Amino acid sequence: MNPDQKKPIVYLSARQVQGCTELAKQLTFFGFECRIFIKQSALLAAMYTEPPFAVLFGEEGLEGSSVEETLLLLQKLSRGPVLYITSALTVVEQIHYVKLGVTDFIYIPLDIQKLIDRLDVLLEKTQNSPYRVLIVDDSETMGRASGSILTQAEMQVQLIKNPLDVFVSLERFVPDIVLMDVYMPQCSGDEMAKVIRQQTRFDSIPIVFLSTETNRNKQLMARSMGGDDFWVKNMPAEELVASVTMTCARYRSLRRWMCCDSLTTLLNHTHIIEWLEREVKRSQKEALSLSFAMVDIDHFKKINDDYGHAIGDKVIKILARLLRHSINGEGAVGRYGGEEFAVVFSETSMIRAAQKLDSWRLRFTELIQMSDDIQFPVTFSAGIADLKNGMNAPQLIDAADSALYQAKHAGRNQVGLCQG
Structure with missing residues (x-):
C-alpha cells in the first residue's frame, strides 16, 4: 500500500472474541488499521475523534454497558457498517439487531477470508471514483451546459469540440461514457462511433448520441452505427444526471465481469x-x-x-x-x-x-x-x-x-x- 494513502480503520470491539489479537493482526496484514477496544468509554471517545471505516462488535459486548446500549450509541456515531460477531442468531434476533444498527452478521468460528471479502465489498462502495464523462460537441455552449450540470453532480467531465481528437481522450482520460453530438462539421457522430467500434479495447465504453433530432428512424440508424443510446439535447438537468449515472453504473459492472477473473476479481x-x-x-x-x-x-x-x-x-x-x-x-x-x-x-x-x-x-x-x-x-x-x-x-x-x-x-x- 502506498505509504501516503491512509489505511481504512477498523475498530474491533470485543472482550472475549477468540483469537481477538490474531484477528487484528490478520486484518493489518490485509491492509486495514485495526484497533481493539474492551471498554465502551474508550470506544465512544475514539468514535468522536476518528470515526472508523467499520466496526466489528462481539456479542459479549464491552465493559461498562450492555450490547443493546452500545449498539444504539454506535448507530448514532458510526458513519460506516457495523458488523456483529456472533455464534448463532434466530431470524427474530437478527431483525432485532438490524433495528439497533447492525449492518452485517459475522459468525463464529470466524472465516478470516470471508470477513476480508465482506470488508472489501463494503470498502469498495465507499471508494468508487467519480464517473468520467467525455463530451464531444462542436458547440462549446451546448457542451459546457451539459458539462456544468454533470460537474455539479460531482462527475469528472472533459469537453472536446473536434471529434477527430476523440482517440487521444479515450486513451488518456479513460471515460466511463461518451456523450457525442450527432451533427458536427468534421464528421457525424455516427461515423465517429463506427470508427471507435473498430478498436476492440473501447468496446466496453458506452457511446450515447446527443441531438435535437426527433426522427425515430434517424435515431435508430445512428445507433446501428455503434451508439448505445440516443438522448435528446436540453433534457432536464436531473434527467441528464440520472441517465448518465445509471448508464455508467451498469457499464462499470459489465466491464468488471468482462475484464476480471471471476475467482480473484483481478484483471484476467x-x-x-x-x-x-x-x-x-x-x-x-x-x-x-x-x-x-x-x-x-x-x-x-x-x-x-x-x-x-x-x-x-x-x-x-x-x-x-x-x-x-x-x-x-x-x-x-x-x-x-x-x-x-x-x-x-x-x-x-x-x-x-x-x-x-x-x-x-x-x-x-x-x-x-x-x-x-x-x-x-x-x-x-x-x-x-x-x-x-x-x-x-x-x-x-x-x-x-x-x-x-x-x-x-x-x-x-x-x-x-x-x-x-
Whole structure:
C-alpha cells in the first residue's frame, strides 16, 4: 500500500472474541488499521475523534454497558457498517439487531477470508471514483451546459469540440461514457462511433448520441452505427444526471465481469496483457521506466492434493488480494493463469519493483493459512524484468518468466531478477 494513502480503520470491539489479537493482526496484514477496544468509554471517545471505516462488535459486548446500549450509541456515531460477531442468531434476533444498527452478521468460528471479502465489498462502495464523462460537441455552449450540470453532480467531465481528437481522450482520460453530438462539421457522430467500434479495447465504453433530432428512424440508424443510446439535447438537468449515472453504473459492472477473473476479481489474462502492451508503448514513447513481474505460488499442486481445491482457491484469493492492495494504483495486477499472477509496475525501475515485491513476499509468508484446524505455510516465488530498448510486451513477459524459473530453481520463496 502506498505509504501516503491512509489505511481504512477498523475498530474491533470485543472482550472475549477468540483469537481477538490474531484477528487484528490478520486484518493489518490485509491492509486495514485495526484497533481493539474492551471498554465502551474508550470506544465512544475514539468514535468522536476518528470515526472508523467499520466496526466489528462481539456479542459479549464491552465493559461498562450492555450490547443493546452500545449498539444504539454506535448507530448514532458510526458513519460506516457495523458488523456483529456472533455464534448463532434466530431470524427474530437478527431483525432485532438490524433495528439497533447492525449492518452485517459475522459468525463464529470466524472465516478470516470471508470477513476480508465482506470488508472489501463494503470498502469498495465507499471508494468508487467519480464517473468520467467525455463530451464531444462542436458547440462549446451546448457542451459546457451539459458539462456544468454533470460537474455539479460531482462527475469528472472533459469537453472536446473536434471529434477527430476523440482517440487521444479515450486513451488518456479513460471515460466511463461518451456523450457525442450527432451533427458536427468534421464528421457525424455516427461515423465517429463506427470508427471507435473498430478498436476492440473501447468496446466496453458506452457511446450515447446527443441531438435535437426527433426522427425515430434517424435515431435508430445512428445507433446501428455503434451508439448505445440516443438522448435528446436540453433534457432536464436531473434527467441528464440520472441517465448518465445509471448508464455508467451498469457499464462499470459489465466491464468488471468482462475484464476480471471471476475467482480473484483481478484483471484476467487477456486484459493484463493488454494493459502491459499499452504501458510498453507509453513507456517507450515517454522514456519512462517499466518493470514486469511473474508471481507463482510455491508447491501449489501439493496444497491442492493435501488440503483440497477449495483451500487452494482460498490461497489464490488471499495472494490476489495482497497483490491488488499492494500495487495500489501504481500499476496493475492480473491472474495470468492458475496459481500464476502478472504484475505491471508503471514508471518503476527493476530494483525498486523488486524491493516492493520482496516486501510483499515477506508479508505473504506471515499470513496464517488454515485447513480445518491445521495451519500450513505458503510462499511464492517471483521473477522480474524491466523494459529494455526495442523490447516488446511478449519479450518482457519471457524475460520475467525466465527470472521466475531462476527463483524456483534456486529454492523458491524468493524474487529473481532478469540478468542482461
